[in-house]
Amino acid sequence: xxxxxxxxxGANSRCPACGGPTHHHRANHSVPFNTVVDLTPLTxxxxxxxxxxxxxxxxxxxxxxxxxxxxxxxxxxxxDCPHGGIHVTDHRCPPTTLF
Numbered sequence: 001x002x003x004x005x006x007x008x009x010g011a012n013s014r015c016p017a018c019g020g021p022t023h024h025h026r027a028n029h030s031v032p033f034n035t036v037v038d039l040t041p042l043t044x045x046x047x048x049x050x051x052x053x054x055x056x057x058x059x060x061x062x063x064x065x066x067x068x069x070x071x072x073x074x075x076x077x078x079x080d081c082p083h084g085g086i087h088v089t090d091h092r093c094p095p096t097t098l099f
Contacts (some may be wrong), residue, residue, distance in 0.1 A: 011067075012039065018093040023060065025070045028080040031058070036071065042077045050089050061085035 015022050021039040024033060037058055042050065047057050057073040061083045073087065081087065 015091060018096070020039045020091065020093070022091050023068060023070070023088070029071060030071050035070070036091045037088045039086075039088060041059045042089060047073075047087055047089070055090050055092075057087055057089050058090050059083055080086060 012021065012023050014020065015036075023037050023039055025035050025037065027033050035056075035058075035083060037060065039060075042057070051057060059071045059073055059077065061069050061071070062085070063069055071083070071085075
């Protein structure tokens, strides 16, 4: 009996708290930890503004026959991305007021 195929790689979804578009990344060889990133592309100026010691910037690329791949940006990554991907960062829900 054949079961449903198990989906491998990341999955695009929405944050349950704020509803923002996110990508869930499972640990692999390119990023060795689980993370959730915003799907909003960042310009080089926006990357500099949101970069913090514990907030990383990633390159999200779409492979032709596989799930999206997340790569950590390093100091040698050019601003005009040669991978054809978008640069994204860890998801943080925007501040809200309760009332």
